[in-house]
Amino acid sequence: MSAPDARKDIRKVVLAYSGGLDTSVILKWLQTRYGCEVVTFTADLGQGEELEPARRKAEMFGVKEIFIEDLRETFVKDFVFPMFRANALYEGQYLLGTSIARPLIAQRQIEIAEAVGADAVCHGATGKGNDQVRFELAYYALKPDVKVIAPWREWDLTSRTKLLAFAEEHQIPIAKDKRGEAPFSVDANLLHSSSEGKLLEDPALPPDEIVFQRTISPETAPDTPTEITIDFLHGDPVALNGETLSPAELLTRLNRLGRDNGIGRLDLVENRFVGMKSRGVYETPGGTILLAAHRNMESITLDREAGHLKDSLMPRYAELIYNGFWFSPERRMLQALIDTSQHSVTGRVRLKLYKGNIIVQGRESPNSLYDTRVVTFEEDEGAYNQQDAQGFIKLNALRLRLGAQIGRRGGAL
Structure with a gap:
């Protein structure tokens, strides 16, 4: 007995749509392969591109429900700023500009899908990259029973040449600079360009x-x-x-x-x-x-220990965002700790x-912990008793001294 065709269960899909070549091909591919109604969602995250052409192109494909939304303030307030409270850097360098945009797009896609009664959501991320993971982890965290369509893992359009041929066959407008091989790919939003x-x-x-x-x-x-x-x-x-x-x-x-x-x-x-x-x-x-x-x-x-604890947790927090776990319980727990530190x-x-x-x-700062009376090299008016340092040092040296004594007797350190 052959497996049931999952396509029969898909009547309406919300597509994350930029209006570019890839997502325009995906839009038409969904209509031809799944025979479903496609709802497009285009998010303005400050990428610096005119978004009305995306609307016109969607209308050309017969799309009846088109969502184009300015999410710049939400993006920065609810996603970028919370991440920056953690000083998040992936592998010590990357400020996570692409990573932090995906959960917002996915969140709004799910909200639209529920509002219009869609059966599935669709993204244009390839099967080699991180974005497919980020989108889909967010989808499932927000709507566990959601159906996800990932064309790059399904179709046979495995090269730029095949993609262009499909576009020409279905009369999809192709920008002149999209013909042939692009010199590099770009993703942009208000935080960064990649x-x-x-x-x-x-x-x-x-x-x-x-x-x-x-x-x-x-x-x-x-x-x-x-x-x-x-x-x-x-x-x-x-x-x-x-x-x-x-x-x-x-x-x-x-x-x-x-x-x-x-x-x-x-x-x-x-x-x-x-x-x-x-x-x-x-x-x-x-x-x-x-x-x-x-x-x-x-x-x-x-405070010193609060700051050091926060710094020690930062790599884990950054890795969670990079890997797509923005909506995970562990990221929320870390965020609560980080936000408490910011008071x-x-x-x-x-x-x-x-x-x-x-x-x-x-x-x-009105909350500064830096006290010139304590750190000064001049008279500190009794704010700090330098003699107290002797006991502090001896207590911290105790284990070192005990270890050294054992070492002198030939024991392991």
């Missing part, structure tokens, strides 16, 4: 300057530094140069400042969750500035931006 593939696949070669879209070269940045202030309230940035701004507005301004000063470039070979290494070139101008400012704000407002992280940081560098000029 480039990978093709001319970037050899990690021994430096990226060509044409790869960079969000920043100017540090060498060509102005010879005059730019000085700025960032104000924080409970761990989140709230004002730039004394002007209170919304989360998305603030990150947009920081992006411009970072771009104009050549800040935020990263050439990285990383370990994908699916098991392979990949080389990516990332630009995160505003985020790079924000990370430096936030760490300096924490330096005077966080006192309020104040102002002064920075100088200069040719790719972020130079701290000062930091101040």
Whole structure:
């Protein structure tokens, strides 16, 4: 007996749709292979592209329900800022710009699917990358019984040539620069731009300057530094140069400042969750500035052990986001701890931006734990008794002294 055809159960699908070649092919492929109604969802996360062409193209395919939503403020407030409270860096370098965008897209897809009565959701991620994992883990966390369609794991359009042939056969408009092999692929949002593939696949070669879209070269940045202030309230940035701004507005301004000063470039070979290494070139101008400012704000407002505990948990937190576990219970637990640590992280940081560098000029907070009476090399008026250090040192040296005595008697250390 042959297995039942799962396609018969799919009547309506919500597709994460950009309007580009790949998702346009997917849209038509869903209509022809599944014979289902397709609902398109296009999220404006600050990628810097005009989104109305996506609407027009969807209408051309006969799509009746088209969702195009500006999610920039939600993206920064509810996803980017919570992540930055943790100072999250994957493998010590990557600011997770692509990773943090996927759970929001997936969340909104599921919400739309439930609102329109769709049977399934669909994404355009390939079978080699991390994004398929991120999308689908989020889908299942939010709607455990959801049906997921991943065309790149199903179809036989296994090359750019076949993709273009399908597009031409079905009269799908193809931008001229999409004919043939693209020099590299790009993913962008308000936090970053990511480039990978093709001319970037050899990690021994430096990226060509044409790869960079969000920043100017540090060498060509102005010879005059730019000085700025960032104000924080409970761990989140709230004002730039004394002007209170919304989360998305603030990150947009920081992006411009970072771009104009050549800040935020990263050439990285990383370990994908699916098991392979990949080389990516990332630009995160505003985020790079924000990370430096936030760490300096924490330096005077966080207790030592609280800060060290938070730093020790950061790699695990970053890995959870990179691997797609934003909606997992362990990420939520870590977030609760991180957010608790931020209650006192309020104040102002002064920075100088200069040719790719972020130079701290000062930091101040009403909650500062830095006490000049204690640290001064002048008379401290009895705030600190230096003689107390003797007992402190002896107690901490006790185990070392005992170990050394055993060692002298020939015992193992």
